Amino acid sequence: MSRIGVIGGSGLYKIKGSTIKSKKKVTTPFGSPSDEYRIVDIGKTEVVFLPRHGAQHNIPPHMINYRANLWGLKKLKVERIISVSAVGGIKKGLNPGDIVIADQIIDMTRTRKSTFYDGKEGVVHIDFSEPYCPEMRRILLTAGKIVRIPLKGRGTYIAVEGPRLETASEIRAFGCLGADVVGMTGMPEASLARELEICYSTILVVANYAAGATKNKLTVAEVMAAMKASTEKIKTLLKETFRIIPEERKCSCKDALKEARV
Numbered sequence: 001m002s003r004i005g006v007i008g009g010s011g012l013y014k015i016k017g018s019t020i021k022s023k024k025k026v027t028t029p030f031g032s033p034s035d036e037y038r039i040v041d042i043g044k045t046e047v048v049f050l051p052r053h054g055a056q057h058n059i060p061p062h063m064i065n066y067r068a069n070l071w072g073l074k075k076l077k078v079e080r081i082i083s084v085s086a087v088g089g090i091k092k093g094l095n096p097g098d099i100v101i102a103d104q105i106i107d108m109t110r111t112r113k114s115t116f117y118d119g120k121e122g123v124v125h126i127d128f129s130e131p132y133c134p135e136m137r138r139i140l141l142t143a144g145k146i147v148r149i150p151l152k153g154r155g156t157y158i159a160v161e162g163p164r165l166e167t168a169s170e171i172r173a174f175g176c177l178g179a180d181v182v183g184m185t186g187m188p189e190a191s192l193a194r195e196l197e198i199c200y201s202t203i204l205v206v207a208n209y210a211a212g213a214t215k216n217k218l219t220v221a222e223v224m225a226a227m228k229a230s231t232e233k234i235k236t237l238l239k240e241t242f243r244i245i246p247e248e249r250k251c252s253c254k255d256a257l258k259e260a261r262v
């Protein structure tokens with residue numbers, strides 16, 4: 001079985017109930033990943049887990065070395081990634097605790113190294129019309145049905161630079177653009193994975209109402225508490241996903257570089 005990578009965001013620094021078989025320190029041409037990669041067995045699947053912000057949550061979203069993180073996963077032979085992230089809910093009807101399997105992205109990040117192709121390796125334009133692996137999305141949604149965890153099957157994720165939270169007007173504008181949820185780390189993770197021909201999908205946990213939706217001040221404590229409350233569900237969903245995932249990839253992610261070079 002090929003390896004699956006899990007990148008855990010705020011509040012998810014390990015997969016609940018799993019034991020770490022080994023830790024792997026990986027070096028990359030782009031510098032150091034956020035932490036050592038944890039090799040864990042979940043059911044019969046070997047999973048490579050990386051805490052995105054470091055195990056002590058000491059790396060803010062705009063300082064994460066996304067290229068090193070993704071390169072390291074590729075080096076460890078990961079073919080598919082499931083990212084787990086906390087998001088703010090923009091769309092009416094989305095409430096803290098809801099889980100969204102997003103299908104689209106709007107990228108508002110500004111300062112990040114967002115490609116492996118700076119010219120030396122040639123000029124590459126990957127197709128990103130469908131930013132998340134459609135096969136992985138289907139598998140996640142099927143797993144959710146089997147274990148009866150309600151999932152929102154679609155959603156547009158807007159990636160912001162952070163680390164500050166948004167203004168109420170920004171959130172209103174993002175809503176007009178078609179964004180359903182907002183987060184700080186989904187890009188360039190998704191496009192870097194595509195450049196490495198790795199399937200990438202995401203489980204988004206709505207941790208708070210985005211700015212302006214309530215009179216209350218947004219707090220980090222609220223985000224962490226929502227993530228903590230979801231860990232059991234996330235683990236169940238991941239475990240079932242790993243159980244039903246087919247060995248062979250049938251999507252086009254594995255051929256992303258074909259017809260992408262100038």
Ligand code: HPA
Binds near residue numbers: 086088160165207218
């Ligand atoms: N905005 C941006 N990122 C987030 C939020 C938010 O409201 N909640 C969790 N991550």
